[in-house]
Amino acid sequence: MAQNIRLMQGNEAIAEGALLAGCNFMAGYPITPSSEVIEILSSRLVRIGGVCIQMEDEIAALGAVLGASLAGAKALTASSGPGISLKQEHIGYASMCEIPCVIINVMRGGPSTGLPTLPAQSDIMQARWGTHGDHAIIAITPSSVNESFYETIRAFNLALKYRTPVMILTDEIIGHMREKVVIPEKKDVEIIDTALPDIPPEEYKPYNFKSGKVTPLAPMGEGYRYHVTGLIHSETGFPSQKIDIIQDAQKWLYDKIYKNIKDIEKFEEFLTGDAEILVVAYGSTSRSARQAISMAREDGIKAGMFRPITIWPFPDEQVSRLAKRAKKILVPEMNMGQVILEVERNACGSYVRGLNVVNGEPITPDMIYASIKEISSL
Amino acid sequence: MLTKEDTRKELFTMGHTGCSGCAQSMSVKLILEELGEKTIAASATGCLEVFSTRYPESSWRIPWIHSLFENSAAVATGVEAALRASGKKEGITVIAQGGDGGTADIGLQALSGMFERNNDVLYICYDNGAYMNTGYQRSGLTPYDAYTSTSPAGKESFGNPRPKKYMPDIAMAHRIPYTAVASAGYPVDLKKKVRKAKSIKGAKYLQIDVPCVPGWKYEPRYSVKLAQLAVQTGLYPLFEAEYDKIISVKKISRKVPVEEYLKLQGRFKHLFKDEAGRAEIEKIQKIADENIGRYGLL
Numbered sequence: 271m272a273q274n275i276r277l278m279q280g281n282e283a284i285a286e287g288a289l290l291a292g293c294n295f296m297a298g299y300p301i302t303p304s305s306e307v308i309e310i311l312s313s314r315l316v317r318i319g320g321v322c323i324q325m326e327d328e329i330a331a332l333g334a335v336l337g338a339s340l341a342g343a344k345a346l347t348a349s350s351g352p353g354i355s356l357k358q359e360h361i362g363y364a365s366m367c368e369i370p371c372v373i374i375n376v377m378r379g380g381p382s383t384g385l386p387t388l389p390a391q392s393d394i395m396q397a398r399w400g401t402h403g404d405h406a407i408i409a410i411t412p413s414s415v416n417e418s419f420y421e422t423i424r425a426f427n428l429a430l431k432y433r434t435p436v437m438i439l440t441d442e443i444i445g446h447m448r449e450k451v452v453i454p455e456k457k458d459v460e461i462i463d464t465a466l467p468d469i470p471p472e473e474y475k476p477y478n479f480k481s482g483k484v485t486p487l488a489p490m491g492e493g494y495r496y497h498v499t500g501l502i503h504s505e506t507g508f509p510s511q512k513i514d515i516i517q518d519a520q521k522w523l524y525d526k527i528y529k530n531i532k533d534i535e536k537f538e539e540f541l542t543g544d545a546e547i548l549v550v551a552y553g554s555t556s557r558s559a560r561q562a563i564s565m566a567r568e569d570g571i572k573a574g575m576f577r578p579i580t581i582w583p584f585p586d587e588q589v590s591r592l593a594k595r596a597k598k599i600l601v602p603e604m605n606m607g608q609v610i611l612e613v614e615r616n617a618c619g620s621y622v623r624g625l626n627v628v629n630g631e632p633i634t635p636d637m638i639y640a641s642i643k644e645i646s647s648l
Numbered sequence: 649m650l651t652k653e654d655t656r657k658e659l660f661t662m663g664h665t666g667c668s669g670c671a672q673s674m675s676v677k678l679i680l681e682e683l684g685e686k687t688i689a690a691s692a693t694g695c696l697e698v699f700s701t702r703y704p705e706s707s708w709r710i711p712w713i714h715s716l717f718e719n720s721a722a723v724a725t726g727v728e729a730a731l732r733a734s735g736k737k738e739g740i741t742v743i744a745q746g747g748d749g750g751t752a753d754i755g756l757q758a759l760s761g762m763f764e765r766n767n768d769v770l771y772i773c774y775d776n777g778a779y780m781n782t783g784y785q786r787s788g789l790t791p792y793d794a795y796t797s798t799s800p801a802g803k804e805s806f807g808n809p810r811p812k813k814y815m816p817d818i819a820m821a822h823r824i825p826y827t828a829v830a831s832a833g834y835p836v837d838l839k840k841k842v843r844k845a846k847s848i849k850g851a852k853y854l855q856i857d858v859p860c861v862p863g864w865k866y867e868p869r870y871s872v873k874l875a876q877l878a879v880q881t882g883l884y885p886l887f888e889a890e891y892d893k894i895i896s897v898k899k900i901s902r903k904v905p906v907e908e909y910l911k912l913q914g915r916f917k918h919l920f921k922d923e924a925g926r927a928e929i930e931k932i933q934k935i936a937d938e939n940i941g942r943y944g945l946l
Binding site: 299300301302305308310313316317320322326327328352354382383639 | 693714716717718751753754756780783785786788797798799800802803804805875
């Protein structure tokens with residue numbers, strides 16, 4: 271059978287991926303460079319009985335998404351740097367109350383209004399640590415339009431499976447460029463749907479962290495009554511100040527993500543087998559890195575790339591494994607050095623250098639090639 | 649005769665990149681003529697900020713702050729309070745500005761706080777009925793049935809499903825000393841209201857209807873005409889209020905059916921396709937007629 275191939279924009283691919291994943295609720299607010307996501311879903315969702323609401327501000331957009339998710343919807347919001355900053359309290363609330371949601375962040379330059387129409391990768395740490403308090407989060411950095419499509423589907427799956435906010439971090443380049451997307455049949459894609467708990471309502475504990483298993487969040491109105499609060503709570507959901515419960519509850523938010531890292535992590539290795547210079551690159555920058563590595567290989571320099579697709583939780587094990595062999599690591603990023611901090615933690619004594627471009631322009635293959643050349647001669 | 653040199657001396661001067669026919673830029677020029685050079689402005693993110701401040705071509709010859717999207721009223725509060733505390737407020741007008749989205753949606757909380765405290769600030773809302781700067785998404789002030797990129801018209805919808813938020817009523821509900829609605833189509837009336845606002849101490853709200861060529865989808869030559877038609881149909885009543893009392897209204901000189909206003913704009917063209925659209929035009933006529941009755945416009 272002929273493949274269903276379409277040319278589309280990155281933001282469009284996110285909207286299409288969400289629809290295929292069964293997303294039936296979108297609440298958002300206009301912000302460059304992410305607005306196409308809500309524009310497309312505002313005409314598409316209504317036709318399939320879904321809901322798309324343009325809210326009065328960024329905060330309310332994520333608030334509505336969390337309410338919808340508690341009511342059993344598969345819910346999404348889309349924004350960019352300043353909007354994500356405004357959403358941060360709600361991101362913490364989603365973490366604490368373990369409410370599944372997908373948050374699209376089409377990154378632009380910052381801080382503040384920054385560079386609304388130009389790309390950056392400066393929200394990597396915001397995605398991880400933007401909200402206050404200890405928590406874990408899942409974040410994904412697609413590097414192409416096609417990958418934006420498939421990773422949006424995966425984001426919905428992970429959000430439901432681990433009852434957590436999942437952030438997709440693309441940037442202005444991927445969000446606005448057009449590439450081909452191979453659209454699959456729904457039956458050929460793994461899709462996790464909202465489900466009722468497999469135990470009766472009277473036995474249901476919405477936050478059963480002692481079992482070590484993530485319980486499905488029962489949609490409100492299905493007979494499972496439970497308490498939802500941003501206060502530290504026990505397994506019943508009601509607030510608690512008992513020190514052992516507090517410790518367990520806080521630890522659970524970490525453990526449910528980090529103990530399942532093998533299921534959550536996703537990465538690509540490119541010519542890493544014999545690599546002496548390892549380039550760790552993600553998102554749109556990894557496209558230039560791939561080209562630069564091919565250029566370096568032509569010069570006889572043994573370079574390779576490790577590309578995290580799941581950026582949070584960070585693939586510590588993979589980076590340290592590769593760092594042991596490669597003695598030099600280059601981390602090109604469109605920020606002042608964010609992922610490099612994670613790489614340094616795992617560098618096992620290898621030399622690590624950043625290539626940081628923050629002028630609103632993409633990092634070119636030539637720039638990365640020049641850096642590889644330079645460190646190869648060290 | 650007005651020369652190029654004269655326009656250089658204007659407080660909102662040449663060199664901005666507003667669209668041909670931009671009614672917002674015309675209004676700003678008139679407003680600053682009244683407010684004078686001893687004015688400090690905080691401006692929310694939006695078209696005005698983008699098109700008037702591209703380095704090295706700032707059009708502002710007054711101290712001017714680009715705040716954020718949601719906070720021009722709060723930043724202006726700080727400016728006003730600090731000037732007052734240091735004894736420098738006398739003779740200085742502090743204004744906060746925003747578009748309709750920055751005013752009625754994301755900025756409403758900060759604005760309500762400013763009204764409640766009765767800070768001596770004039771807040772100006774340039775109402776072009778959508779988020780024009782980010783690509784024409786609907787706002788709380790988008791009119792009924794208007795097509796925007798997030799309220800598309802089609803089989804399931806005639807466009808924006810709700811009427812405009814009655815923003816001046818919200819201002820009046822705070823019992824601030826002065827609320828006024830003006831239009832780019834009536835410059836003398838606009839200037840009079842700015843002059844009055846400047847003379848009053850306390851929080852003031854001024855909302856101005858500013859047609860937008862790309863957002864409303866019309867020929868640039870119709871900007872002033874559309875602003876006037878909005879008033880003459882009853883769709884955009886111009887009035888002044890002190891506290892919760894309306895003290896003056898601009899009467900309609902020649903009542904015009906709303907169709908005359910709607911048909912010039914691409915954002916309403918879906919209403920002219922069939923009978924169902926006609927029925928929607930009747931509903932818009934009803935909104936206008938209710939305004940005429942409510943404000944006594946005839």
